[in-house]
Amino acid sequence: NVDGTIYFPTDTLEVMSVSKSGSIFSLWVEEPAFSNSAGSISFNGGVPTPGFTGSSGKVLGIVFRAKKAGTASVSFASASIRANDGYGTNILTGSGQAQFDISGTQTATPDEPAPAEEPQNRTVSSAISSNTHPDPNKWYSNSDPRFTWSLPLGTTAVRILYSENPNSQPSVVYQPAISSKALAGVEDGVWYFHLQLKNANGWGPVSHFRFQIDTTKPKNFKIQIADDRDATDPIVRFIFSIAEASVTGDKDFIFTAKDEISGIDHFSITIDNSEEQVWQAKSGDVYNTPVLTVGEHTLFVKVFDQAGNYLADSISFEVKPPASPVITYYPTELVAGDEFLVRGKTTTNSQVIIYLEKEGEPAIIETVNSDADGNFVVHLKNGLKKGLYSLWASATDSRGAQSADSAKLSITVKQSDLARVGTKAINVLSIVIILVALVIALALLSLFGWRKVLLFKSKLKKETREAESKLHEMFNILRNDIQQQIKIIQRGSHHRVLSMAEKRVIKKLQESLDKTELAVEKEISDIEKI
Incomplete structure (x- = not known):
């Protein structure tokens, strides 16, 4: 027994006829029927026991008419093939589809019967679709599926069911007919939604729609x-x-x-x-x-x-980093300009990077590959400049693993003997030049100082003469004033006898005046000698 529903696009195709001529089926549970408005063809037929044996056989002949240019896909919305095993086991493993490219060239069409909608003595069916679980072969975590279908003209009732059996007969009746159904809380597993439509001619063939639900985590x-x-x-x-x-x-x-x-x-x-x-x-x-x-x-x-x-x-x-490369030979001391050679060992076929860094300068970087035994050699022919260098290495093996840096080693680069002699000669010449420059500078400084001394001495003499003149003038004034005071006191002795104290004052003033005059003259004389 075989039943199925075929869908076709109503905008590009319409059915002209459905023929059972040459079909391998001799029994029809439901006569083949089509609907150009719904774009569907349904059938349900079979053969008596012992059934059909063979790799292929004709079931129906369908004639389409192209309505316009474009692409049209004809496919099974639902189908089943039941074995003649007494259980009606569905042995269908898959259903295909046909693709048609329709060109715009018009051709003569053979005389065919006029398209007909469902004959008045036909029952109706409809294909099932779902916007929540559209692909019957996919799994969905949504446990609330929704299904829709079309209702051909004249449909008076529907009956539906969902079950784990792909061939169940629906039993829940809705009258008047409904065109959609939403389910809630469906358990995990493979399920089938079953639909059957009724019109004035009775109940039509059953349509089946597979849907799969899995809400459980791995x-x-x-x-x-x-x-x-x-x-x-x-x-x-x-x-x-x-x-x-x-x-x-x-x-x-x-x-x-x-x-x-x-x-x-x-x-x-x-x-x-x-x-x-x-x-x-x-x-x-x-x-x-x-x-x-x-x-x-x-x-x-x-x-x-x-x-x-x-x-x-x-x-x-x-x-973790692989083992660092080991530097097995390097010169601890060398002369500036000498060739530089380093040998080492690491993993086989690795890329080795040698770093040679002088303090305060960018490192010199050399890259070499180790051989099949892990040995590597770095040779710098240009030599190095004088200074203290640090030497280390890292390696990247054939897997791309990069090692840590090896321990840093020290290398001292000295100047050559010739360079040192030249440097000493330059240093002696520099000292001589500096000494000559100092002698010249001292001579110039002495001349400048002597000139300053002469100018100062000339100015000092002038100032000394002016001070001497002023000092003589002031001392004369002071001496005259004191002499006048002494004379006034002495004139008083004509009227009375001077006391011993007054005599001592006059004597002391006269002595001080004489001593001061001698001291001033001596100092002035000493200044004039400078």
Whole structure:
């Protein structure tokens, strides 16, 4: 037994006729019918026991007429093929579709019967669609599906049902007819929505629509890390397994997760703050990260099922630097301009960077590759300038892992003997030039000082003469005043006898005046001798 509903676009195609001629079916549960307004064709037929055996057979012949140029797709909205096993098991594994490109060129059409809507003695059917669960083969986390269908002219009632059986007969009647139905809280699993329409000729064939619901997150999600993983490898490997598995060094992490309803769909992987990477994986697949830097990292993973439900987990891990290169030979002292040679050892086929830095100057950088034994050599032919240098190295191996810097070594670069002799000669000449310059400077300074002394002496004599003249003038005035006072006192002795005190004062004044005059004349004389 086979039943189905075919959809076609009503804007580009219309059915001219549906023919059972040459069909492998001899029994028809429902006669083939079509609706150009709804764009549907339905049928339900079969053959008696022992049924049909073969790889293919004709069921119907359908003639379409193109209404305009464009592309038209003809597909099954629903279909089932039931085995003749006594249970009516649906053995349909899939249904295809036909694509037609319609050009604008007009051609003569054969005489065909005029298009007809449903004959008056036909029942009706309608295809089911859903805007919440549109794809029957996809899983959805929405447990509240909604279904819609069209009602051909003359439909008086509908009956519906949803069940886990793809061939259930609907039993819930709605009269007058409804054209949509919303369900709520449907449990997880694979379900079928069943629809049957009724018109004046009775109940039509049943339409079926498959929908899948999964609202449950994946479970048992776990990230394991291998105890013997090479922590110096900057590329980290993940493997996905649906069951517990041992973790060995050929894989750094293992993800185990299950989803018993829709199944695992993909992983979302984020390392530190990097962009999220989507990994579509099946059990046994391995994911390799890009090269990671040395240091601590955090792995954050979400596992999604096919309905979009997810579970998350994270783990921290460290990428360690490989061993630093070892410098086995270098000169501790050399002469400026001499060639410079360094030898060392590291991992095989690695890129080695040699740094040679003089204090206060940018480092000299040389890059070489190690050989199959890990040996490397750096040769500087231009030599180095005088000074104290630091020497160290780092390496990046073939995996992209970068080592830490090696310990810094010291190198002293001295001047050559010839350069030192030349330097000494230059230093002696510099000293002689400086001494000559100092002698000349002292001579000039002495001349300048002597000239200043002569000018000062001339000025001093002039000032001395002026001071001497002024001093003589002032002393004469002072002497005259004192003499006048002495005379006044002496004139008083004509009238009375002077006391001993008054005599002593006159004597003392006269002596002081004589001594002062002698001292002033001596000092003036000494100044004139300068």
